[in-house]
Structure formats: structure tokens, C-alpha cells
């Protein structure tokens with residue numbers, strides 16, 4: 239078996255999945271689906287190495303979960319597969335889409351046991367419905383529905399995919415390159431997860447754990463005369479704004495760091511470098527929305543936030559409620575789950591000298607419960 243490498247394709251954008259979370263980030267218990275599938279294959283076979291493709295923006299995050307080889311996905315499944323194939327040293331490669339998330343070990347054994355008998359070993363199912371082609375019924379006995387995982391001769395697959403033709407799977411590429419394709423019995427368990435309604439048919443899936451994660455964020459900004467002040471997405475009547483690359487909304491920056499902290503996704507400066515001209519004068523509510531999309535895309539969801547604004551000036555009493563409601567709306571939460579506090583520094587230190595403002599934030603995330611959508 240050690241002459242076989244495993245590639246798992248997990249870089250899809252889930253455009254047809256129509257949930258805030260991407261398919262590969264649906265949680266199975268306490269772990270994301272891509273990790274659940276990788277562990278299932280790892281337990282079922284002795285692979286020379288396991289290579290996983292992921293969205294470029296998610297690779298560093300995926301590496302926090304496991305020590306597999308992660309490679310950036312490309313603009314198409316084929317581009318992602320070629321990126322992964324460049325890491326393959328073995329003679330054979332088994333390729334599985336994470337979307338085929340329920341591993342049938344019997345089917346896997348049928349595929350692996352025929353290694354060497356052809357250039358590509360493919361699980362396939364007979365068509366059970368009547369089949370039409372361009373408006374005319376055809377003999378369904380001649381039809382086979384292809385599945386993954388597929389076992390291919392790595393060098394031939396690399397060559398077949400390097401042509402300027404797009405293929406939807408390995409077997410069609412190898413067939414086009416003149417290679418021999420062998421079909422073996424597939425499995426109804428290896429159904430592909432494409433739409434949310436597919437979830438109820440995938441019996442191997444388990445609901446996400448009721449786990450929560452808490453993060454802490456802090457940000458500080460000096461005052462800058464002649465700039466409008468924005469705090470928590472709300473305009474504040476003050477003679478100064480904040481010295482910053484963006485709009486300087488120190489409350490939202492602290493909240494972003496708390497959310498990133500709870501998700502384990504680093505800090506705001508890594509996501510929006512203050513040297514990047516794209517964020518010059520940026521509306522920080524847009525930065526917050528981008529971070530929320532990344533967090534929700536990876537299977538987590540905001541549950542609560544609590545901010546403390548430490549400012550000698552301006553008086554923030556009239557703004558706490560508008561800020562609370564603005565942040566609740568941005569987070570998609572009830573205002574009861576977002577709290578905003580303000581305190582002075584009792585005229586001590588840089589805050590007491592009215593040089594600037596600091597904000598501390600705590601945020602709690604839960605795991606998106608996709609099972610309630612089934």
C-alpha cells in the first residue's frame with residue numbers, strides 16, 4: 239500500500255451549497271468535515287503521504303488542525319489536483335473529493351485490490367433511472383455513474399491533466415490520454431454532498447458538538463485632529479478622530495481580534511496589513527464583515543460579544559446603545575448578546591492625558607449547527 243499517496247480535494251467554494259458554511263468546514267462533532275474524512279482514509283489504508291488541497295486563505299488555518307501536507311487549491315478541481323500531484327512521489331495516487339465524505343471501506347478495498355490491473359481503477363454505479371440523451375431514451379444498461387476515490391498511475395494522470403482540456407474526474411482524463419480504465423462496483427454510501435438536502439441521505443454524518451470558543455481582543459489608537467471619529471461603526475461627535483491606516487475604529491478592531499482569537503485565526507494585522515493600500519481609510523465595518531464571512535465559512539458562528547471602551551474623552555454615554563445595536567446587527571445577534579461598556583482612566587496615563595483610546599473585547603463563537611438545516 240505504501241506505494242500509494244492519497245489526495246483529498248477540499249478547496250471548493252461550495253457555490254451550490256447555499257449555507258454560510260463551506261461543505262468542507264461542516265463540523266463532525268468537534269472537527270471539520272475535511273479532517274473527519276482524512277482520518278477515515280488514514281485509518282483505512284497505509285498511504286505514503288496524505289495531501290489535502292485547501293483554499294489559499296484557509297491553508298494556514300487548516301495546518302492548525304493537523305500535520306498533513308496542505309497545498310493551495312486552484313481555480314478549478316483540475317488545477318487543484320495538479321497542484322497536489324506535484325507533491326506526489328509514489329507510483330500510484332488515490333484521489334477523493336471531500337464532498338464524497340462517507341468512506342465505504344468495502345468499496346475502497348475493491349478499488350485498492352485491483353491496483354496495477356489498469357491505469358485507473360474507478361468505482362461506478364449502474365443507472366437505476368431511465369436515461370435520456372438529447373431528448374431520446376437510451377439503454378441505461380450501458381450507463382455507469384462514476385464516483386471517487388479513484389486510483390490512478392500518478393505519472394500518467396499528471397500528463398493527462400497537463401493538457402489544455404478540462405476533465406471532471408481522473409478516469410476521463412486517463413481515458414482521453416489512451417490509458418486503460420477499470421470500473422469496479424461503487425457504493426450508494428459514496429454519495430456526493432452537493433446541496434444541503436443531500437445531508438439527510440449521508441448516514442455517516444454526525445451533528446456538530448455543542449462547543450463554544452472564547453477570544454479576547456484589544457486595540458489602542460491615538461487621537462488625530464481633523465478626522466471624523468467612528469466607534470463601533472457609529473459616528474461620534476468629537477473634535478478628533480483616530481490616527482490609523484483605516485478609519486481607526488478601535489472598538490471594531492478590538493472586536494475583530496476577539497473574534498479571530500476565538501476562531502484561532504490569528505490577528506487583525508495578519509488579515510488586513512496596515513501597509514496594504516487597500517485598507518487605507520477603510521470602513522472597519524467592512525473589515526468586520528469580511529472576518530465574519532471567513533469565520534462562518536469555516537464552520538463557526540458568533541454567539542456573544544462584550545466590549546469595554548477605555549476613554550477619558552469623549553463622553554460615550556449616549557453612544558453605548560447605538561454602538562450595541564450596530565454591532566449586534568453586524569454580528570447577526572440579538573442586542574441582548576452584545577454588551578458595550580465605557581470607563582475613564584481616572585485621568586491617569588496616556589488615556590487620562592486624553593491622548594487616545596483603548597478598547598478590550600471578548601467574543602464567543604459556537605459551531606454552526608448544520609444538522610438543524612436537514
Ligand SMILES: C[C@@](CO)(OP(=O)(O)O)[C@H](O)COP(=O)(O)OP(=O)(O)OC[C@H]1O[C@@H](n2ccc(N)nc2=O)[C@H](O)[C@@H]1O
Nearest residue numbers: 457482483484485486491505506507508510511512517518
Ligand atoms: C486596521 C489596520 C488595517 O488598516 O490598521 P489600522 O487602521 O488600525 O492602522 C490593521 O489591521 C491594524 O492591525 P494592528 O494589529 O492593530 O496593527 P499593529 O498593532 O501595528 O500590528 C500589525 C501587525 O504587526 C504584528 N506585530 C505587532 C506588534 C509586535 N510587537 N509585533 C508584531 O509582529 C501584529 O501581529 C499585527 O499583525
